[in-house]
Amino acid sequence: MSLDLQDSSSPAFKKAKRQYLKSTRNRNIALESEWTPFRAAEKRFKARFPPPDLCDVLDLALLDDSRASEVQAGGWRGSCDVLDYRQLSPKSTSPNTKAFITPHIPGLVLLPGFLSPEKQRKLVRWSLADHARHPNETNLDIHYILPEEGLWNVCERAKFDRTQDALVQPRASTSEPPTTEEPSGPRQLVNNMPATPSNFSALYATPKPPSIPSTTVPPLPASALIRKLRWANIGWYYHWGTKQYDFTKGKGKIDNVLADVCRSAVNAVAWDEVYGPADPSDWGESGPEWKTWGEDYEPDAGIVNFYQTKDTLMAHVDRSEVCATSPLVSISLGAAAVFLIGGLTRETKPVAILLRSGDAVIMSGPGCRRAYHGVPRILENTLPRHLAAQPDEPQWEPFADYMNTTRININVRQVFPKGFDIDKGGSK
Numbered sequence: 001m002s003l004d005l006q007d008s009s010s011p012a013f014k015k016a017k018r019q020y021l022k023s024t025r026n027r028n029i030a031l032e033s034e035w036t037p038f039r040a041a042e043k044r045f046k047a048r049f050p051p052p053d054l055c056d057v058l059d060l061a062l063l064d065d066s067r068a069s070e071v072q073a074g075g076w077r078g079s080c081d082v083l084d085y086r087q088l089s090p091k092s093t094s095p096n097t098k099a100f101i102t103p104h105i106p107g108l109v110l111l112p113g114f115l116s117p118e119k120q121r122k123l124v125r126w127s128l129a130d131h132a133r134h135p136n137e138t139n140l141d142i143h144y145i146l147p148e149e150g151l152w153n154v155c156e157r158a159k160f161d162r163t164q165d166a167l168v169q170p171r172a173s174t175s176e177p178p179t180t181e182e183p184s185g186p187r188q189l190v191n192n193m194p195a196t197p198s199n200f201s202a203l204y205a206t207p208k209p210p211s212i213p214s215t216t217v218p219p220l221p222a223s224a225l226i227r228k229l230r231w232a233n234i235g236w237y238y239h240w241g242t243k244q245y246d247f248t249k250g251k252g253k254i255d256n257v258l259a260d261v262c263r264s265a266v267n268a269v270a271w272d273e274v275y276g277p278a279d280p281s282d283w284g285e286s287g288p289e290w291k292t293w294g295e296d297y298e299p300d301a302g303i304v305n306f307y308q309t310k311d312t313l314m315a316h317v318d319r320s321e322v323c324a325t326s327p328l329v330s331i332s333l334g335a336a337a338v339f340l341i342g343g344l345t346r347e348t349k350p351v352a353i354l355l356r357s358g359d360a361v362i363m364s365g366p367g368c369r370r371a372y373h374g375v376p377r378i379l380e381n382t383l384p385r386h387l388a389a390q391p392d393e394p395q396w397e398p399f400a401d402y403m404n405t406t407r408i409n410i411n412v413r414q415v416f417p418k419g420f421d422i423d424k425g426g427s428k
């Protein structure tokens, strides 16, 4: 496997160096000194030249010998001695799941290697072939009239017969109204008011205007457009223009397999060890909800993120959920990434965690759910072997080909607190 940016004689390294020298010729040092600690960390990990040193990035795969080939892939390797962390006692119901916490971010739980290779393949197939299609919204719906069977399935057929690689037409050239409201390209970051049970009625009533399809996007073959897929909605519909859920649209279906994966992640955690008797977090009126997550955690919304190797997700807080504490389960598939998580503002220096395929992260509780986080770097050439093409499995080949430069993140949330009655405007 080529190590590209790690190898100073490679064309990729030389190109990155040329671009770096060009971009730093007029570098504004004064501006850089104004960067928040979060911004400075993002810049560091985004850099193509010199490629970032991951020596202070927590890489829990290093604790697992069976992941040695993953750690070597692409030459990207973090460290397991950088951060204070503690392993939780395994639950008797899931003795093989390893869960870790760190005192830096109370409520953050890391489950490295949570998903078996088989489950990872299943979720990759689900994300692309079953989920990123009608009736679930994707970033492409606003600008394009997508085939009902989904772009992925059109591309699959086109592999055997090029004439099937139909041109997908822009929406703006027709009179059909748009069905979603998000521009294509990287996710837009809009400052929104945090949702809470008490402002639910106002959020519900906020108009959610449809946005306008672009008049400049060209028709594209399905095989080119699939590379521009960035997200697909799960469950309650999200309105990107206001960064609020649009509850008037009803709730999209949550896939059973996915819901089971999320429930099993939440149930695999010894929550009493995460929060403990001396829990200093402010849980508000509802008290320490973690005590009943084993019974009442129920995912009802989320997003599947599709990252190509140069994509990033800027620092943000997911504050649209009415419940600001319930577990958010985040699953990584495909290429590895650097994940940053800090505090309630960008002024807190974030910790950096290397997330690899099959890892799950749970963000929970008042401190962690409102913490700034982001993904400044997808690490090139890190597709694990079990997701690469297999000689005896020709059906996997198109997935392997797409995943070679892709990271998928399935990010699942619970929007409402326990007992919240949406029909009564939120009163219990």
Ligand SMILES: O=C(O)CCC(=O)C(=O)O
Binding pocket: 303, 305, 313, 318, 330, 339, 373, 374, 375, 409, 411
């Ligand atoms: O890709 C990730 O690991 C995080 C995604 C995320 O933070 C989000 O979808 O809100």
Ligand SMILES: [Fe+2]
Binding pocket: 316, 317, 318, 373
């Ligand atoms: Fe997020």
